[in-house]
Amino acid sequence: xxxxxxxxxxxxxxxxxxxxxxxxxxxxxxxxxxxxxxxxxxxxxxxxxxxxxxxxxxxxxxxxxxxxxxxxxxxxxxxxxxxxxxxxxxxxxxxxxxxxxxxxxxxxxxxxxxxxxxxxxxxxxxxxxxxxxxxxxxxxxxxxxxxxxxxxxxxxxxxxxxxxxxxxxxxxxxxxxxxxxxxxxxxxxxxxxxxxxxxxxxxxxxxxxxxxxxxxxxxxxxxxxxxxxxxxxxxxxxxxxxxxxxxxxxxxxxxxxxxxxxxxxxxxxxxxxxxxxxxxxxxxxxxxxxxxxxxxxxxxxxxxxxxxxxxxxxxxxxxxxxxxxxxxxxxxxxxxxxxxxxxxxxxxxx
Numbered sequence: 001x002x003x004x005x006x007x008x009x010x011x012x013x014x015x016x017x018x019x020x021x022x023x024x025x026x027x028x029x030x031x032x033x034x035x036x037x038x039x040x041x042x043x044x045x046x047x048x049x050x051x052x053x054x055x056x057x058x059x060x061x062x063x064x065x066x067x068x069x070x071x072x073x074x075x076x077x078x079x080x081x082x083x084x085x086x087x088x089x090x091x092x093x094x095x096x097x098x099x100x101x102x103x104x105x106x107x108x109x110x111x112x113x114x115x116x117x118x119x120x121x122x123x124x125x126x127x128x129x130x131x132x133x134x135x136x137x138x139x140x141x142x143x144x145x146x147x148x149x150x151x152x153x154x155x156x157x158x159x160x161x162x163x164x165x166x167x168x169x170x171x172x173x174x175x176x177x178x179x180x181x182x183x184x185x186x187x188x189x190x191x192x193x194x195x196x197x198x199x200x201x202x203x204x205x206x207x208x209x210x211x212x213x214x215x216x217x218x219x220x221x222x223x224x225x226x227x228x229x230x231x232x233x234x235x236x237x238x239x240x241x242x243x244x245x246x247x248x249x250x251x252x253x254x255x256x257x258x259x260x261x262x263x264x265x266x267x268x269x270x271x272x273x274x275x276x277x278x279x280x281x282x283x284x285x286x287x288x289x290x291x292x293x294x295x296x297x298x299x300x301x302x303x304x305x306x307x308x309x310x311x312x313x314x315x316x317x318x319x320x321x322x323x324x325x326x327x328x329x330x331x332x333x334x335x336x337x338x339x340x341x342x343x344x345x346x347x348x349x350x
Contacts, residue, residue: 018344022283025145025320028098029187029278030072030132031062031106034153035094035113037077037121039191046154046192047114049264053271055107061271063103068279068332070141072098073106074132075113078122081163085171085239090160091124093131098139122164125157126171129186133179143284143320147184149176150274151214154192156199156206159235166199167235169210169226173245176217186218187274188258191267204230211258221254223247281328283338285319291346300327301336319350 031054039047057063062071073096083090094113096106129149136147157168176186190211199206204226205213213223225247230236236243259270289296293315294307300323306312311325321340323331331338
């Protein structure tokens with residue numbers, strides 16, 4: 001599904017039509033997997049279905065999308081209780097650098113994680129997210145594309161300083177809000193029952209409520225404030241006694257999409273929906289459109305698409321063509337190439 005790249009040979013003269021070279025604007029997704037001990041309790045209901053839904057070559061979601069999405073990978077497990085939030089000793093984070101066609105590298109590392117003997121591993125989600133955010137901020141690609149974290153967890157977060165009380169929601173939301181401020185979206189999936197042992201539903205937002213808060217933060221939407229008593233939780237006290245995240249002034253947050261999948265089929269559907277949603281239908285041109293965009297021609301295979309149609313194409317920033325609606329959906333599944341051309345008097349080389 002790579003578009004036809006015809007180069008810019010016609011730009012120096014003035015032929016009837018000029019084929020414009022283009023590169024897909026490729027999204028980047030770092031898959032962040034909770035590797036706490038509860039992900040193996042039971043393994044056949046949590047760890048294994050997640051691994052298969054992501055990584056099975058025949059039925060998983062990563063393999064068929066590895067040429068359309070720049071994937072990275074990070075797993076995390078808290079191993080040293082009582083550490084400051086930014087201390088690298090707080091958690092073991094196993095990473096695979098971001099890259100296109102990255103399935104094999106991720107598979108090798110991810111599959112090895114399932115062979116490590118079980119221990120008591122915690123869930124310092126905020127710490128892990130902050131590490132991944134730094135990696136994404138340092139990542140550069142040409143042309144720049146959207147960046148996302150895909151967070152998959154089976155329970156509520158704790159913190160580096162407080163490993164045995166699931167009260168780390170505020171710091172996790174803050175990390176996701178910081179990511180959004182840096183231009184990085186967060187997609188959220190919960191597996192299993194979600195509510196971890198020790199999460200006080202009267203004092204904080206546990207389980208699916210917390211997933212909703214993370215999803216809202218990941219899209220820049222208002223986040224439901226926690227109960228008033230949450231500020232007295234040990235995680236908050238250890239972090240300075242004040243909430244770090246930004247919350248809605250009144251009860252009520254956004255309604256960003258998240259998934260809480262309890263079985264393999266639900267998990268596969270959720271992952272497919274989220275990753276297909278981020279796959280790009282935008283193409284960066286090697287020319288700037290200086291004239292009337294509607295004079296351009298965009299073909300999906302042999303089908304001519306209509307300019308400024310919800311199911312056709314639009315021009316962004318005068319040098320990017322975005323395929324929209326049903327045409328974008330068809331492009332993602334058909335494998336048909338995109339061909340873009342303009343009358344030469346309407347464009348100038350970049």
